Amino acid sequence: MKMICINCPKGCELDVEKKGNDVVVTGNACPRGEAYGRAELANPTRMVTGLVRVAGMRKPLPVKTKTAIPKGKINDVLFAMHQATVQLPVKIGDVIVQDVAGTGVDLVATANM
């Protein structure tokens, strides 16, 4: 399976093949590429960044999932972001939603406000 690694701007073109129980990744320039290729085949994941409403303000708070979450869960995470409202002040890294959308990953603030 051909795919493009999204880890860095290089965008290596990977060839990911299942050989028996093993997965062989070629075309990668670094170990992160191999890990990406394996994950993309088994369970593709993505970081999700977005915005959360701030009580009493128009300006929203930027947030992210602390680590990548399964690709199929993106919509659920976005829905959770949309539902949330935070009270200021907030610091970078503060948990805004714990275990967002049942992913086991926290939603955290990415700006001081």
Added chain:
Amino acid sequence: MTARALSRYNLNVAVLEAGSDVAEGASKANSAIVHAGFDAKPGTNKAKFNVLGNKMFEDVCRELKVPFRRNGSLVLAFGAEDEKVLADLKARAATNGVPVEIIAQAELRKREPNVSPEATAALWAPTGGICCPYELTFRAAENAAANGAEFFFDAKVERISRAGSAPEGLTWTVSTADGRSFSAKVVVNCAGIHSDELNNLVSATKYSIQARRGEYVMLDKDEDGTFAATMFQVPSKMGKGILVSPTVDGTVIVGPTAEDIADKEDKATTFEGLEKVKAGAMRTYPKLPLGKVITEFSGLRAHETTVGDFILGEPSDAPCFFNAVGVESPGLTSAPALGEHLAESVAARIGASRKNAALISQDVSYWPKTREMKPEDLAELVKREPAFGRVICRCESVTEGEIRAAIRARVGARTLDGIKRRTRSGMGRCQGGFCTPRLIEILSSELGLPPEAFLLSRKTAPKGLADVSGKSGAPGEAGEVLDVVVIGAGPAGLAAAVAAKKEGANGVLVLERDDAPGGILQQCIHNGFGLHRFREELTGPEYAQRWLDMANEAGVAIRCGTMVLGIEAGCGGDIKVSAMSPRGGLKTYKAKSVVLAMGCRERPRGALMTPGTRPAGVYTAGTVQRLVNMDGIMPGKRVVILGSGDIGLIMARRLTFSGAKVLACVEIMKKSSGLMRNVVQCLNDYDIPLLLSHTVTDVEGAEHVTGVKVSKVDDDLKPIPGTEMHFDCDTLVLSCGLIPENELTKKAGVEMDPKTRGPKVDPKTMATSVPGIFAGGNVVRVYDLVDWVSRDSEIAGREAAKYALGKA
């Protein structure tokens, strides 16, 4: 001008305007030329009022406090045939009483070195001039309002009826489409392109106006001085032909075409039209620099087809109804004389007397234009009114104070276009990319409406002073010499400042025009920053905060809300940096070295020459990013993205996340200009089609975007006929490249690199051609990755410190 003239009589004057603002018709989109009057047919109203109006222009512009320059006009001849026409024009000029002379090629080349060598002779008309037509219009409106005239907008006249007999017992009733009605003794018809329709409502003598569209191209202020005079070519039946002319604002105007069209509202530009403008202008100016185009627009002339002249006065069957029908070129030139003439006729007809001169107000709601002020006067003004120290439009240097004054005027701005024409905010080379969100904020606060109300239309109006930042007492303000001044507190500036401190520099000051440090990273809320620098994948605000923390730790001083206006590198002495802020006013900082870190800006629609209408709903990707991520405003629901730059790709995903449908990303080249990783994770993940070798060939919608046409292009990037497809959309997002922002760099006399459009630098030290001035980040060239911006800017900061400390 007629309302202004009428307001000087003892009369009650009401102005009904179909649009939401004054100058919404031909007044906002014409050549801005005050014609000498040599080519109008002798004996016509056009000839008479052209010559009369021309003579009045100095006085009128002085009274209204608007710019006017008698730069003279030249009509170029290309060969013997044309020279015969020049001789005819000269004879006509003599009959009209307009001074002209014919000059030979050598003299022409001496006066205008950029003129085509093909031009063999020219007619010189010294009384030709240039002005600002919309400024003239709104100041005339302000003065009319100061003398009691009332303005009613969105008042499209639908019916006109009459009762009683003239002049004493006669009453006209004028009804508008929205149900308002006005009674008056006299109606004056100055309805421009629709003046025939109004006449035809009341008179059996029918007129017919043919809309004649003219397309224009505007060149950047860099081109100021290319020509001294307005450069015409010998005229044709359709008009005065394509001209190239300086403007009073320092830009260069090129155009117009002349095309008869059926739809009186169709102000779209076209691919063919713009090609004609280019070809026509290149006859006069063979080196026409297409890279300097900042915008295109079109206007409609009101060409009357039965008489072909200005039709003035009362029709025989409609007493006390005064026409000004078919006022096309030279309408602007004639306007002051036409206004006087109509007002006198009206007053005489109903026996109105002139107001006592002492009671006539000269007020035009003038507010100070900060870009034209002397530094000491500006400093004084900012002390009194800090809003005049907060620059909102950086390209044209327009402050918050000016914008608020334009909204608070008698006939004040109520739309983005209204602010633009009154202040020039958004009229410069970035075409509103940076200032639009801020203008929306100001309109919203002044007029008490939600910001979304101002996104619906640029021109139709929808039904306090911002907090200033920047503490006083920053280093350098007591006049001491700083080691390093850094311009810009984005990733480049912060990295340079931190590195300069680490190298041992003492006074390090960062000047930032925005209200908060961090630069564009503040709005880049997606991840992907810092992998190289911090071995972590951070979002933009997180990456910026890392550097801000380092800067605070190192003891770097940052002043926000401070716009640098100039850099002066003396001969060997200290470098002087002048800057303005709402609280601090105008200040000059002295530094041993300076690091330029102003970043870059986006290419606007105008630079792409995309044909079509000019509705609301067209934004650059960075503007949308700011609106969505920082201001909490969604610009639309159905989006097409033109260009596949990284910000455009990132915004495709962001808009999808925020509930919009992104219909397609359209790229003229054969491959994406953004990173492949962004094509994968922003487009492919969400099934957004990427149309390579395609471009937008038409923008539709009068008020707001209603759709775009997309065509395939050939190997020369020209659209292929028959490949058009249509998208119904309400938003067009442009992601067509970034340009280093180097206005200050050029002012400082730094040598530029035409390829990168940034300063020439020594890659080892990031030193520019001017000793003591260094540069880092996107101001030098546009980088893919912020990590490399920081790395190279650290070099600039370190070397600037060494230079300041005498270690270099």
